[in-house]
Amino acid sequence: MGIITRRWGDPHLGRELRHPLENRLLAMCVAVTWLAVIGAVSRAYAGEPGEPLLLLSIPALVYFVRGQLFARQRINGVRITEDQFPEAYRMVADAAAVFNMRRVPEAYVVLGNGVLNAFASGHGSRRYVAINSDLFEVGGRLADPDALRFVIGHEVGHIAAGHTSFLRHFGISVANVIPGVGSTLGRAQEYTADNHAHLFCPEGAQGLRMFVAGKYLYTAVDFDAVAERARTDTGFFVLLVNLLSSHPVNTFRFAALADRGRPGRVL
Template sequence: MTVPPPAAPSPPVPPRKPSLVNGATTHGLLGRRRIRHPWELPLLGVGVAATLLSYLAWGGAIAGAIWLYAAEGEAAVTKVWDYVSVLPLVVQLVFLLPLLPLIIWWVRAILYAQLRATSVRMSPTQFPEGYRMVAEAAARFGMRNVPDAYVTMGSGVVNAFASGHGFRRFVVVHSDLFEIGGQGRDRDALKFVIGHEVGHLAAGHVSYFRLLFSNMLSLIPLLGPAFSRSQEYTADNFGYSFAPEGSAGVMGLLSGGKYLNAEVNVHELADRAATDPSLFVHWVNWGSSHPITTWRAHALRDRSKPGALWIRPKGHLYDSPLPAGHRWSSQYPSPGEALALLDRASRIRPAGYGEQFGRFTGVPTPQRPTARAVQTATPLLSGRSGYVIPPGPYSDDARGPRAGAQASSFAPPAPPAPSAQQGPHGPGADGSGQSPSQPS
């Protein structure tokens, strides 16, 4: 009996293209809800309600003016405006609100055209490493299309953003961000940033209808910035799920800049989120569209917490030798005490951790430890507190356990076991001791 040859496997069915009813990802309109900050969707609902009420107020104002003019004449309408000084609001309601859908569409179209006309498009042949990160993030997040990606001149500004026009989606990376990528800098930090921006797209943050129906929320004090911060925390969750090993590098970048980022101890940065409970720090956060850096670093270090919006996070790993900024000045050290602390730290500082004046491309620093080792080292002159980061698993998709990973990506990487393939200097063919990235 002749056995028929096995049937050839059928080619994978590509996902349906984006439409008005299926969302930018294969996860549907709401996406993966557990990866979102818990405040995002409730605040979005408030924004939709505010926008609908604005349109109802617009319709009511127009209908009321027409009725009053028909019933009482022009003099009655003029008399109302004499008693109520709401002319700027009336102008906005009558002229701007009904044009808002067109204004949003037009601005996004111009932005996309400007980028296409002036920026470098990432592709398989142009900035292929960056484009690979975009494509891999799109695949990880279940996006139906790989978004367009552009590099634009940063002129010293370290930034990136995501937007769209129609069903098109795109990310833009300032050229200065590439100066922290590659072997000379911090490739994982760049990967985290790209994952963060593609995460904005995957979460639907740049959807035309989302922008249209949440636009009025940006005019509401406290709630508008809070909604923006919740979206940033969500995008950080996406970035962490894509490149957790880059989270410490990004916090170093956002606080120390693209040259001193390698010298920032992110544990000291994250600890100040809990040890500085000043009202004025809260005030700065309440008015900010992005989480303040110390709170953001704390949320990326302790993945059991989704990030704070109103009240500072609690719990710190290390105690600083200096008082928190909200303490009375009488607790600050005198010059002699400060110099004594410096001398103590110098005596216990490991070799290669001094000379903190930045690392520059092309300047060899063989005696220096890796940037990640400096960023995640135990702070000097600091005792342990009672705070412990739970090892997981956690409640959302971004914080699930990773095979072979540390409990926190801010923890120093564990040294790999020796093998026959390693050279005399340990891992890394150049003897640098740089450990490979852990699987995400």
């Protein structure tokens, strides 16, 4: 595991950019999963059918889901290469270089059907980024390459930070189905990826406004005004929505990018 981790990220840079709560939350989530697995093994040895065997099948399930997801991007998407979308390929390669990665991850454009989204994942020793076409065109037809650079830096940052490894996904698999547990780690990971993206292209953070108002209206949005609402728009239900979300709510996320002296708010 150490060789693969070093191949995809610089541990020294990773420590600087990682959200301060991420490793503690990761340890908590892994502990939850392993306690569940140990309990399943005990029940299986005791002769209980059903649920214990289901829990013990999690590694195979995680492997299968990751493999199927990767195959879907390869056979349905457009691979970003030096010949196909060369500007975007250079962004991916530049991000990998900034994060001291030994290899450039694969990257794909996939049909978005109006959804603005991108993600990073992996299968085996391979890592990749997938960007929905509606988000990808922000850097092309809508002429905001910095926004696309930030998105690419964010997703490559997930890979550099080790968020896409099989062992990590298996280790947090049970915690992910418990409301508020796995999602809290997810928010810390998103802040870590944003820290990578900010290092790579700080001016591109303005492009996140598209996740508030869409790709045609976002240039009219005041970034700082959204960030300021993290201080004024609070309360039980705001915190509840954030707790159950795998990503920080927009006001918290914008605030973390506006004030680089503080880590993003996880809770």
